[in-house]
Amino acid sequence: MLTLYYGRGACSMAPHIVLEESGEKYTPHAVDLAKGEQRADSYVKEIHPLGRVPALRLDDGSMLTENTAILPYLGKRFGLFPKDDIAQARAHSVIGFYASTVHPAHSHIGRPERFATDPAAYPNIRETGKANFHGYLKQIDGMLAGKDWLGGEYSVLDAYTFVFYVWGHRRELPVKELKNYTAHKDRMLRRPAVQRVAADEKVTF
């Protein structure tokens, strides 16, 4: 059986949603990020070498880390990933953009100490990260224009897309102004699997 190590409100919400959608029995294992459980020696040694979530324990007991790998794997397993080659390439393009650009912009807001040794630089790093993150949310809003679901059909991309709307709201960005993105968030919240995850992860809007 699959086991998902996730943090409430973290980027692991994407695979968490996908697993809830799957209908397959899995073990959800909450990691308390605020308490630093992800930095415990046993976690770093056995679950995720970087001390992060998400981490997925596979059926054979081995670990898979990084959303860029976990989401395509789960999506293919549960029919939530495009099937033709070009559509798959486009899905990887979106996942890559999210993991390598959108998520790191947000990290500059919450974890400036990872980007400079001088605390005097932190406010500027936070501010720049917030402006960049807001810009990317606007870009995602544009990507959603005229679409119910990002890839045409509901897929892992929508679960990942949802995470950044939640973060935008948490960072008090004017996300409601993003009409396509807000409609997408509302569409997501009508899905029972998303409602269960939002309740468990205490997501607020």
Ligand SMILES: N[C@@H](CCC(=O)N[C@@H](CS)C(=O)NCC(=O)O)C(=O)O
């Ligand atoms: N590139 C990784 C990022 C993982 C990541 O940074 N996760 C955050 C939560 S969103 C985390 O575990 N933070 C805890 C920490 O940095 O101590 C992925 O997409 O899987």
